[in-house]
Amino acid sequence: MRKAIQDLAESQIREVANAGIGRDDVLPFWFGESDEVTPAFIREAAIESLQRGETFYAHNLGLPELREAIAGYMSALHGAIATERIAVTSGGVNALMLAVQCLVDPGDEVVAVTPVWPNLTAQPLILGARLRCVPLRPVDGQWTLDLDALLAAITPATRLLIVNAPNNPTGWTLRAEEQAALLAHCRRTGTWILADEVYERLYYAPATLACAPSFLDQAEPDDRLVVVHSFSKSFLMTGWRLGWLVVPATLTQAMGKLIEFNTSCASVFTQRAALAALARRDEVTPRVVEHLRQCRDTLVPLLAAMPQVRVSAAQGGMYAFFQLEGVDDSLAVAKRLVREAGLGLAPGSAFAPQAQGWLRWCFASRDPQRLVQGAERLGRWLNEQRA
Numbered sequence: 001m002r003k004a005i006q007d008l009a010e011s012q013i014r015e016v017a018n019a020g021i022g023r024d025d026v027l028p029f030w031f032g033e034s035d036e037v038t039p040a041f042i043r044e045a046a047i048e049s050l051q052r053g054e055t056f057y058a059h060n061l062g063l064p065e066l067r068e069a070i071a072g073y074m075s076a077l078h079g080a081i082a083t084e085r086i087a088v089t090s091g092g093v094n095a096l097m098l099a100v101q102c103l104v105d106p107g108d109e110v111v112a113v114t115p116v117w118p119n120l121t122a123q124p125l126i127l128g129a130r131l132r133c134v135p136l137r138p139v140d141g142q143w144t145l146d147l148d149a150l151l152a153a154i155t156p157a158t159r160l161l162i163v164n165a166p167n168n169p170t171g172w173t174l175r176a177e178e179q180a181a182l183l184a185h186c187r188r189t190g191t192w193i194l195a196d197e198v199y200e201r202l203y204y205a206p207a208t209l210a211c212a213p214s215f216l217d218q219a220e221p222d223d224r225l226v227v228v229h230s231f232s233k234s235f236l237m238t239g240w241r242l243g244w245l246v247v248p249a250t251l252t253q254a255m256g257k258l259i260e261f262n263t264s265c266a267s268v269f270t271q272r273a274a275l276a277a278l279a280r281r282d283e284v285t286p287r288v289v290e291h292l293r294q295c296r297d298t299l300v301p302l303l304a305a306m307p308q309v310r311v312s313a314a315q316g317g318m319y320a321f322f323q324l325e326g327v328d329d330s331l332a333v334a335k336r337l338v339r340e341a342g343l344g345l346a347p348g349s350a351f352a353p354q355a356q357g358w359l360r361w362c363f364a365s366r367d368p369q370r371l372v373q374g375a376e377r378l379g380r381w382l383n384e385q386r387a
Contacts, residue, residue, distance in 0.1 A: 004126055011118060012331050012350035020338040027374045028344040030334075032117075032168060032318065033238040034364035038273075039284055042237065045276035049269035058265040060256040062088025062244070066271045069278045070244050074229075077200075078216040085221065085246055087255040088271065090263045092198045092230030092243035097123050098258050099226045099245065100160070103192050104129045108159035111191075113150065115143070115321075115351035115358075117168045120196060124160070132158075135354040136172055141312035141323065143170035147178055154182075156189045164196035166203060166212050169321045169351050169360040171314020173203070176213040183218050183225070192224040198243070201234035201285050204293050205315045212316050222248050233318065234285045235277045240270050292318055295363040295371060302375035303361075308382050318364040321348070324382075327357045334359060341381040343374055 013030055020026040037043075061067060064083075071083040089095040096119065104110060106128030112121050114133045124131050134150045136143040154161055161182070165174040174182075186193055195215045203212040219225045230243035247255060259265065277284060296313055299320050303311045311322035327333050330347035337343045348358025365371050 004128055008122060008126065009118070012334075013118075013346045015331070016334045016338060016347060017344065019335055020344045023338075023342075025342045026338055026344050027342060027370060027377065029362045029365075029374060030344045030346045030360075032362055032364075033232070034236055034288075034318070034366065035370075036236055036364075036366040038236050038240070039277075041280060042235070042273045042277045042284075046269045046273040049272035054268040054272065056268065058268050058271065060259045060265050061252065062086070062266060063268065063271045063275075066275055066278075069275055070229075073278050073281070074216070074246060077211055078214050081216065081246060082221070082249065084249050084252055087245040087247060087252060087259065088266050089243045089245060089259065090266050091241035092196075092228055092232060093119055094241070094263065095228045095230070095243040095245045096120060096194070096196060098255060098262060099194050099228065099247075100124055100127055100129075101258055101262075102251065102254055103160050103194070103226070105159075109157050110160045110162060111150075111153050111158050112162040113145070113164070113167075115167075115170055115348065115355040116162075116164050117196075118350055120162050120164060124162070129159075133352065135352060136167075136170060138323070141310040143167070143172045143321070145172065145174070145178065147181060151181065151185050154185060154189055154191055156191075158189060158191045160192045160194055161186060162194045162196070166197075166199040166314075166316025168199065168317055169319050169346070169348070169355070169358075171312075171317045171319060171321060173205075173212050173315045176217065179213055179215050180218045183215060183223065186224065190224070192226065195225065195227045197227055198230040198233055199317045200229075202289060202292060202318055203316045204289075204296065204313075216246065222250070224248070226251070231274055231277060234288055235274075235281070236284065236288060237273070237277065240273060242266055242270050242274055292364055295365055295368050296320065298368045299361065299363045299371040299375060302372065303378075306379055306382060308386075318362055320361040320363055321355075321358055322361070323348075323358050330356055330358060337378070337381060341377045343377045343381070
């Protein structure tokens with residue numbers, strides 16, 4: 001076995017979830033998904049595809065009609081995106097891995113902004129890269145970027161910059177001027193940018209915008225930029241495992257080759273479901289975003305009212321990321337909350353060492369009353385610890 005795989009840290013999120021999965025007395029908020037099922041018309045499109053017998057291989061890059069529909073969707077948000085720049089993948093995490101496989105050699109330097117979903121920092125390590133993390137900094141419960149520190153970390157020796165914004169777990173979102181500065185700097189250093197923007201539609205500030213700022217708003221088509229998206233979050237399709245990449249057209253053929261040697265292609269019936277989702281997207285995403293806003297605004301004030309909790313409302317994403325006063329082992333506390341309070345949260349240490357003492361709560365709940373119940377359980381547990 002390769003040493004990089006032996007040294008790979010197991011997911012702390014899974015470690016906590018495995019301690020509570022199957023227990024009826026636990027309220028689970030550990031994974032990054034809603035408990036609302038995929039809309040019926042999307043499921044029906046997949047069923048109809050299966051009934052037509054569409055159970056065979058598809059093009060490596062995805063159905064032509066789906067690539068065209070994705071390009072139209074992205075163009076409506078960010079200006080003209082050509083269809084030949086789109087590659088359909090078997091989930092957002094597959095898209096991320098494909099991008100790293102395409103761009104990173106063993107020994108290359110990769111810079112990542114953390115805290116971040118651990119897959120994004122694990123993937124370069126799996127491929128033998130040298131990882132350098134630039135942490136966000138918490139200020140009164142709100143995580144912020146030291147742009148100067150990040151720019152200083154990116155040199156001509158940096159092969160790839162990985163940025164996830166809106167960010168999982170913190171809710172931090174890049175401003176357009178920060179994206180412009182990073183893009184200009186990476187042009188000078190010859191550094192590729194891998195932008196994980198799967199949460200761009202789950203954006204709450206300001207409410208008038210359809211999505212968070214994107215590198216695609218600033219970039220030229222041939223910039224060294226790869227943007228990752230997924231149907232999981234804003235279309236309620238986490239289990240479908242379908243995502244896409246926006247790449248320079250010069251990379252598209254290479255992505256097709258990589259997809260062939262990874263998964264061959266995404267299944268046709270899931271792609272038919274995605275076509276239905278895009279065709280009626282105005283019936284899904286705006287409702288999802290407004291509901292998530294209500295969930296956030298239900299949970300965060302309840303957490304903020306607890307004397308041992310420091311939290312701010314996230315600008316994007318589906319998480320409340322909060323600090324517990326006096327906690328120096330997030331994983332141990334998360335396990336105790338499962339065992340003693342019947343509450344399933346993700347430990348902050350899963351996302352970065354700097355997030356030790358923090359917990360992530362996915363507030364994407366079909367019934368906001370579950371969030372109230374969870375907050376009551378946390379409050380009782382904290383009171384018991386003070387007693």
